[in-house]
Amino acid sequence: MCAVVVVRRILGSVRNPAQFVVGAFVVVILLGAVLLRLPIAADEGSLSWHDSLFWSTSATTITGLVTVDISAFSLFGELVLLALMQVGGFGIMTIGSVMALIVSRRVGLRQRMLARAEIGAIDIGELRSLILAIARITLVFELLVAVVLFVDVMARDDGVGAGRAAYSAAFHGVSAFNNAGISLYSDSLAQFATDPIVILAITIAFIVGGLGFPILVELQHRVRPRRWSLHTKITLLATAVLLVVGPLVMLTFEWSNPATLGPMNVWEKVQVAWFQGTTPRSAGFTMIDIGAQREPTLLITTGLMFIGAGPASTSGGIKVTTFALLGFAMWSEVRGDEDINVFRRRIPVHVARQAMTVALISVGVVFLTGIALNGMSRFRFTHTLFESASAFGTSGLSTGITDALPTVGQVLLMLVMLAGRVGPITLVTALALRDRSRAYRFAEERPIIG
Numbered sequence: 001m002c003a004v005v006v007v008r009r010i011l012g013s014v015r016n017p018a019q020f021v022v023g024a025f026v027v028v029i030l031l032g033a034v035l036l037r038l039p040i041a042a043d044e045g046s047l048s049w050h051d052s053l054f055w056s057t058s059a060t061t062i063t064g065l066v067t068v069d070i071s072a073f074s075l076f077g078e079l080v081l082l083a084l085m086q087v088g089g090f091g092i093m094t095i096g097s098v099m100a101l102i103v104s105r106r107v108g109l110r111q112r113m114l115a116r117a118e119i120g121a122i123d124i125g126e127l128r129s130l131i132l133a134i135a136r137i138t139l140v141f142e143l144l145v146a147v148v149l150f151v152d153v154m155a156r157d158d159g160v161g162a163g164r165a166a167y168s169a170a171f172h173g174v175s176a177f178n179n180a181g182i183s184l185y186s187d188s189l190a191q192f193a194t195d196p197i198v199i200l201a202i203t204i205a206f207i208v209g210g211l212g213f214p215i216l217v218e219l220q221h222r223v224r225p226r227r228w229s230l231h232t233k234i235t236l237l238a239t240a241v242l243l244v245v246g247p248l249v250m251l252t253f254e255w256s257n258p259a260t261l262g263p264m265n266v267w268e269k270v271q272v273a274w275f276q277g278t279t280p281r282s283a284g285f286t287m288i289d290i291g292a293q294r295e296p297t298l299l300i301t302t303g304l305m306f307i308g309a310g311p312a313s314t315s316g317g318i319k320v321t322t323f324a325l326l327g328f329a330m331w332s333e334v335r336g337d338e339d340i341n342v343f344r345r346r347i348p349v350h351v352a353r354q355a356m357t358v359a360l361i362s363v364g365v366v367f368l369t370g371i372a373l374n375g376m377s378r379f380r381f382t383h384t385l386f387e388s389a390s391a392f393g394t395s396g397l398s399t400g401i402t403d404a405l406p407t408v409g410q411v412l413l414m415l416v417m418l419a420g421r422v423g424p425i426t427l428v429t430a431l432a433l434r435d436r437s438r439a440y441r442f443a444e445e446r447p448i449i450g
Contacts, residue, residue, distance in 0.1 A: 032056030044072075054414060059084035064396020066403070133213070134213045137217070141177050178314045190288070234325070372409070373413075377405055
């Protein structure tokens with residue numbers, strides 16, 4: 001009861017839900033760093049405070065960038081990472097609201113606002129059922145992926161015991177659905193490049209996880225596309241386009257690259273290109289050497305990581321709906337339309353302004369970070385920009401420069417990872433809370449554009 005009273009008092013003192021979300025993530029990151037710093041978290045000695053904090057930030061923000069290899073951790077350390085990924089993906093506020101349901105059988109208005117700031121629920125009145133649906137969907141998908149991976153590993157007959165196979169399958173199931181991109185293997189998933197079952201299971205997991213919980217819940221109740229909400233239609237359309245663009249780019253530019261797809265046969269090229277073309281949406285797993293990719297591939301992958309996946313999902317970036325709304329706005333302007341019309345619906349002007357604000361601020365964060373990393377290291381701007389976009393998009397893909405960056409650069413990446421995980425949510429919430437109407441309007445005057 002005392003814990004409940006303390007939680008209620010904390011919630012009662014919150015004025016801005018978005019600020020509480022950021023603070024909660026910071027607390028979990030610090031707690032994770034303390035646990036990873038313990039001697040039992042590493043096989044030999046202890047990780048430094050810096051590496052522990054970086055790993056904790058990466059796991060909690062479900063990014064996947066690392067400064068030391070995963071092999072440095074003991075079983076306890078791996079379990080801490082697994083817990084951090086689950087907490088980060090499921091959402092701290094979601095977990096808090098589920099616990100509130102268990103304790104009090106109801107969710108208060110302020111708790112609903114806090115959870116809404118985290119998961120982006122459309123209708124605050126339906127949050128209770130949405131949170132429970134999130135729990136079911138998360139556990140079911142993670143379990144299904146784990147079962148498929150377990151059966152596949154046992155069928156490979158590589159001498160892996162059933163216990164180790166089950167643990168590996170569960171770990172990668174959680175990591176995949178939460179778009180964390182953290183693997184128990186030092187080469188990520190490169191050893192499974194010829195295994196279509198692993199490729200299909202992992203990609204389905206992170207694609208579904210990247211759609212966003214509100215969409216998954218809606219698809220459960222509305223099978224017919226005609227009944228889908230505008231949000232669902234835009235997200236699915238933009239996702240489908242990017243799922244085609246990514247693999248095509250990979251095939252086009254890496255087909256003959258001897259360091260990536262070149263040595264593979266046609267079928268292997270197709271399936272690895274599919275995997276690597278879809279993973280930039282925020283998944284972060286790799287099957288080839290990212291640093292060996294050609295410049296066009298790196299630049300387009302940077303853009304895909306910057307966009308991310310769906311809102312209220314386990315991904316980072318500006319989100320596909322933001323990207324799509326900007327495209328629809330430009331198309332409407334080119335056509336000379338007065339309104340932004342999408343699927344026979346008119347987009348409010350303030351929503352378009354919010355999308356533009358999120359995109360421009362995010363561009364500034366990514367480019368300035370890339371420039372800063374370039375200035376403090378010997379690496380090319382293409383690689384530092386890639387690293388910056390990976391951190392902001394919580395993708396975790398890297399050209400291999402993360403551990404070679406100076407300490408200041410790694411601290412900067414930690415801040416960008418946190419910004420990429422909660423930044424767009426926080427920014428949109430802050431903008432929404434600041435909506436106000438004036439009793440007057442200034443005279444209109446049009447400047448020259450172009």
